[in-house]
Amino acid sequence: MIEARGLKKAFGLRPVLRGVDLEIASGEFVALMGPNGAGKTTLMRILATLSRPNAGLVRVAGFLLPAGAAEVRQRLGVVTHHTLLYSDLTAEENLRFYARLYALGRADGRIGAALAQVGLERRRRDLVRTFSRGMQQRLAIARALLPDPAVMLFDEPYTGLDPDAALMLDEVLRCVAQSGRTVLISTHDLPRGLALAHRVLILSRGVIAHAVPTAGLRPADFADTYAQVVRQAAYAG
Amino acid sequence: MQAEPRPAARPVATDLAQPAGRARHFLRVVGAIVWKDLAAELRSRELLSAMIVFALLVILTFNFALELDRSPAARERTGAGVLWVATVFTGTLGLNRSLAMEKDRGSLDGMLLAPIDRSALYLGKALGNLLFILLVEAILLPVLAILFNLPMLRPLLLGVVGLGAVGYAAVGTLLASLAMHSRSRDVMLPILLLPVAVPVLVAAVRATSGVLAASAWDEIAPWINLLIGYDVIFIAAAFMLFEYVVEE
Secondary structure (H helix, E strand, O other), X not given: OEEEEEEEEEEOOEEEEEEEEEEEOOXXXXXXXXXXXXXXXXXXXXXXXXXXXXXXXXXXXXXXXXXXXXXXXXXXXXXXXXXXXXXXXXXXXXXXXXHHHOOOOOHHHHXXXXXXXXXXXXXXXXXXXXXXXXXXXXXXHHHHHOOOOOEEEEEOOOOOOOHHHHHHHHHHHHHHHHOOOEEEEEOOOHHHHHHHOOEEEEEEOOEEEEEEEOOOOOHHHHHHHHHHHHHHHHXXX | OOOOOOOOOOOOOHHHHOHHHHHHHHHHHHHHHHHHHHHHHHHHOOHHHHHHHHHHHHHHHHHHHOOOOOOHHHHHHHHHHHHHHHHHHHXXXXXXXXXXXXXXXXXXXXXXXXXXXXXXXXXXXXXXXXXXXXXXXXXXXXXXXXXXXXXXXXXXXXXXXXXXHHHHHHHHHHHHHHHOOOOOHHHHHHXXXXXXXXXXXXXXXXXXXXXXXXXXXXXXXXXXXXXXXXXXXXXXXXXXXXXXXXXX
C-alpha cells in the first residue's frame, strides 16, 4: 500500500533522506520513530504528495508519485501537528469546505459521521478558535477521515497535547486502526507507538535503520534498542 | 490482530473521471475557496479593516501633503495617482497577509492535499483578493470624490478601476504565493510585484485621469486595451505557473 525504494531528498547541499526503503502492507499500522532531524517529516511530506524526492521510487495506494499524485490525494488522509483548519470557521464549516474540495457526495451525512467518530458532534456549530488544542486535533482527524481514505499519515499528532487529550487521541487512533486503513504515524512517544502499531521503524540520519514487529516487544527493551540504533547511525554518519 | 484491509483502488469521487464533472468540481472549488476567505474575514475582520484604515490614511496624507487649491487639470491627474498609489499599498498589504496566513496556519497544505486542480486554488485565492481590493476601492472612491472634488463614480471610471484591480490581483496573487516561501516575504512581495505591475499601474493611472478629464474615447481606449491585454496575459500565465510556484 505504501512503498518507497532508494528515496533521497536534499535541501540545498544538506541531504535529509539518504536512500529510504520501506514497504507497508494494506491494513498495516506502522509507527515511524527517530530523533529530531532524522527526516520523518520530510518522508511524510513526500508520501503525502506535498514534496518531491530528488531520487527514488514512491508508490502510495498503488499509484506512482509524482505522476499519480491526483489519484493518491483522493485516497489519502493526512494529520500533522498543524491542524490545517480555519479558526474563524465553525467545525461544520471547516468540514463542509473540505468536503467540497474532495467533491464528496452526501456531505451532511459524512460530516455528521466524522464528527461523531471523534466525539465532537455537539460542538459542530462552534468556532474552531474556541476549541482546546486536543479538540482541534480531533477535528483535524475528522477532516482527514471525511473522504474515507484507505491510507492515513499522522505526522507527530501528539505534539502540544495534554495527557487527557493524548488519551482521547489514542482512542481515536485505535478506531482508525480497527477500520482496516493503512496507517503510518510518526511519533517521539515510544510506548505509545508500540501500543498502537503492528510494526515500528526507526529512521535515523535519513535511512530506515531498524524495523521490528511490535508483538511481544517490551517498551523498556525497545527503548534500549532505539538508543543503540540512533547512536550507531550517528557514529556511522 | 490486524483488521481486514480496505481497498485502495476506489476513488472518492467517481464523477471526477468525466470532463463535465471535473469542470463542475473546478467551479465548486473556486466558489468554496472564495466563500471560505469571505466567511473567515467577516468573522475576524483582521485583513479588511487593516486595508481600509491604511488606504484612508494614505489618501488623507496625500490630501494634506498636496495643495488643496489645485487647478481642475492638476486635481484630475493627482486624484488618479493617489487612487492607484492607495490601491497598490493596500493591495500589497492584503495580498501578503492573505497567503501568509494560509502558509503560517498550515491550511495551505490542507488545500494542496486535496485532489484539486492547482489553477482552481489560484483562481479562488485571486478572486478573494480581488473582492477585498474592490471593497477597499468602494470606500476610497467616494472619499476621494469629496476630498479632491472629482467625479469618481462615473461608470467608465468604475470599469477602469475594475480592470486595474483584476490585473493587480492576478499578478499579485501569483507573486504573493512565490514570496510566502521567503522569510523576508513582507519585503519580498513589493520588490517582486511592483516592477511587474508597472504596465497595469501606468495604464490604470492614464485611463483614470483620462476619464476624470472627460477626454475623448480615442485617447482613453489604448490604455483600456492595455489593461485588458495585461489582465488576459497575466491570468493565463498564472494559471500555467501557479502549480510550480505553490508546490515545493
